[in-house]
Amino acid sequence: MPAVPETLDAVQAATESGYKWGFSTDIDMELAPKGLNEDIIRLISARKNEPDWLLEWRLKAFALWQTMTEPSWAKLHHPPIDYQDLHYYAAPKRKPGPASLDEVDPELLAMYEKLGIPLKERAALAGVEQPPQVAVDAVFDSVSVATTFRDTLAKAGVIFCPISEAVQEHPELVRKYLGSVVPAGDNYFAALNSAVFTDGSFVFIPKGVRCPMELSTYFRINARNTGQFERTLIIAEEGGTVSYLEGCTAPQRDENQLHAAVVELVALDDARIKYSTVQNWYPGDAEGRGGIYNFVTKRGACRGARSKISWTQVETGSAITWKYPSCILQGDESVGEFYSVAVTTNRQQADTGTKMIHIGRNTRSTIVSKGISAGRSDNTYRGLVRVLPRAHGARNFTQCDSLLIGDQCGAHTVPYIESRNPTAKLEHEATTSKISEDQMFYCRQRGLSQEDAVGLIVNGFCKDVLKELPMEFAVEAQKLLAVSLEGSVG
């Protein structure tokens, strides 16, 4: 969701409801029948014309999933999810993978326009200052509907395409890396995703290539009673560098919708992957009706020496967020980072954090988490830092701060700190506070409205995280924070 003026306007233009992305779009859809069984998986695989190995991989994941139970350790409460009451495949009719933007359904283009997502490659005008260009992969329910700037990227050697297309065009790469970071049986939701994933993005940065522009995927859930199960795979070979952005919205609907994504990152020697997310799925209404259940497994493997994976997330949406972007620091001197802002209001529940697994020597990790709870929400940071015996000289620094707005919400911090190497040095700090009356008074005495003052203070509270976002994203994230907290004070 890169910021263009339209997006900012969309954020600013207050509608009567709090969620500005809640419209739905009438698109002629192909829907698989409700329910989950081997036949549905075969149907998904067949629709995507997949090779046998991938179908088998899906079926194996499905078999595993059937033996598993939903994890219960998170501080989350929701009615049981009926996995048989969902559509596992929903695609706009017309071709699943349009060859060019001209073939994309104009209704869809209009919808993305309304969301502020530029699906047009603007021609550069001579002598005119252009905003930074961003390549976008737009995923609509179960399929990718458009990917921009592919030619420019191809010239640099970068592959950026829907994963369904990568299965056709680059099967050797997909087969080598798919499930190598998050195995099919990793956890309940990862197993479900492995069985039924429909689309997502594939990025391959060859050796020594610095990706010439930001890459971005925009996820949109539109159809009713549909789960979205996207799968993203990003590989940076030796010395490759990429910055990837992800944004998400969904229409405002009364029922809960399930989103169970898997993101895998692989960084070889000296590679750098920066993965930024602004998650703004529909959070449900003030009474907690509706909203997305967001169960996501994101993990990066720093396989190579001196590789670096950096996760930055701004989580404002979803009724439930269950998400722990993690780093496996295998390569010596590899670096993992996790910067997070999670805002919960109304009845939202977020249980989010990270895992930093130090395996290689002199590996370093940094965790900065800012949780803001308002309304009747619950916001939990849950994080693991584990140092294995071989990780000589490992370092971790963790800072976790919570801000409570109002006395009906909860803020929780659950770190796990495990060290098996004496030369490792781990530091963890956590604080909980509220916006002080002095701060509020000072701001208001200087003429700020109550809400502007809160926005200002909250943005200050989150500064260490927001500064990690690519600039256009950061501006938008700031607006989003202010909008999310509207009406929380007073």
Next chain:
Amino acid sequence: MNLAVAPAAPSLLETRAAAFLARHEGLRARLPGDAAVRAEGAALFRAAGLPGPREEAWRYTNLRALAEIDFHEPLVAQADCAGLLARLPAIDAPRLVFVCGRFRADLSRLPDGVEVVTGAPASAADPARGRLVALNAMLAEDGAAIRVAAGVDAGTLLLASLGIAPQGHAVAFHPRHAVELGDGATLTLIEVATGTGTYLHNPVLSARVGAGATLTHLRLQDEAEGAFHLSTVQAEVAERGSYDSFALALGARLGRMEVHARLAGARAAAHLNAAQLLDGRRHADFTTVVAHDAPATASRQTVKTVLSGAARGVFQGKIEVARIAQKTDGYQMNQALLLSPDAEMDSKPQLEIYADDVKCSHGATVGELDGEQLFYLRSRGIPPDIARAMLVRAFLAEALDPIAHEAGRAALEGAIERWWQRQPA
């Protein structure tokens, strides 16, 4: 999804739990004390069993080693206590001595101005809060009920537990104590647990601290090399009262000290400080839950762990703040020093907060001795082993220094000194 699963063979933990239940069946008619509490404990334990590693609260402390052992009746009559008594700190104070969980009047000296009742388990603790509390409730044979009347300064009282198990005869005992301080009362309770042989010591102590009262609770876990020490304290503090505790763990094969403190009245306070010094293959776990259930309550925790050999240290500390507990001030610091490549530290500090006008924070560090500091000391002529000892002591000082009771602090420092001396240079 209905896969037919063959009934699994009972696990070690299940077998051990069944043995404890069988013991309860055999003894329940004969054991003294409140039968209803005993029955409640048994029902809870039957339903839940011994905690396993899949349970969140027990993820770092595995009772498998305990489950492998067959525990028998203590053979108290044969016990020779002289050697163990000599290990108790030389503090001039009245003392209550329990041998294998049973009160021994002949070894004790009762205090003045404090009501002490023994001969049956004291039963204020809630068996529903913890599996081992339930186990204790169903098998407890004895305990001390200690009452200090309102306004009385009761001085110092020593509560000693001696565990004695002959070779080849592991024993288990589950004493159950209750301490109650009336409004404005004060008491320093120094609790020492030591012993010889293989045994399970599973004491439960409930403490009720009245309004404006102060209970200082100093504890030394210096159990036998082969012992299991699983203790639970449930403290409840009324307004302006204070539960002030320090626990030092340096014995036992596997130890876990659980402290639950509930700050029930406004401006109540709790200090839950601890130090764990572990060598060899010892495992020690200090687990705390502080519940701030009233406004303007304060809690402070400083927990230090020093690990050598292949020892494993665990700290779990949770601060809970209820909606009503505005103006809570909660602070927790836990730090661990790893002196050996085979040591392991697992730490889980936790905040659970439902009030907005609070000041809560925690910090945790894990690492080795600071090389820069070590060099500074050595450059001043101090040999490395002394320099290391100095830095370890300095590391522990932050937790020990707040102990105002001089004799108590000296006893704990003496134990640390002895621990340090048994370390290879």
Next chain:
Amino acid sequence: MLKIDALAASIEDKDILRGIDLAVPDGEVHAIMGPNGSGKSTLSYVLAGRDGYEVTGGTATLNGQDLLAMEPEERAAAGLFLAFQYPVELPGVNNANFLRTALNAIRRARGEAELDAVQFLKLARAEAKRLSMPEDMLKRNVNVGFSGGEKKRNEVLQMAILRPRIAILDETDSGLDIDALKIVAEGVNALRGPGFSALVITHYQRLLDHIVPDRVHVLSAGRIVRSGGPELAHELEARGYADVVAEAA
């Protein structure tokens, strides 16, 4: 006498000292001056035996004893004292206890009787008073919460109590105001005489107005490029390092 011959040392394979020759006879005070990065601090750390520095050649002896073969505490016992540029904070370690432990370790190594707490305190109080240091500084934790000036004075107090044969003052003047500078200088001057020598490492001539050196050496790129009397310090101050170093080259 401190004698250094062709001393070469590196950090992480980077050569810092490239052959230092220097002799500080008993009773003399020498100054080492040099631009940033010339190796001044490295020289002090190598002589004191800090980890991470690899001696790649040469020798350093104190009264004939091979310093480089000794552990840091053995060097201290042999009479070498380093006043740190950045004194280390030791939370939880009481200053008096720290000093007594150090003094007694050194005395033990020298075959002298240890001081008991009362004897030690008497000595420490007297020295603290002489250096105009508040007595409560002895009760505080080593360097914790000390101002920059207090830390440096604490280093000098330690020096006064431990009575080294050679003191290396590593930029002790940095961060000191003029009053503190005088106190530090007086502390060093009071020890001057037979049985004590000093190596004063500094960037500026200011400290040398108060501790007048017998000899001044200019260190550049890991070598001593020029030596002279106290007037050399004034020349450096007037002309700058670049000029003097270039001329020497």
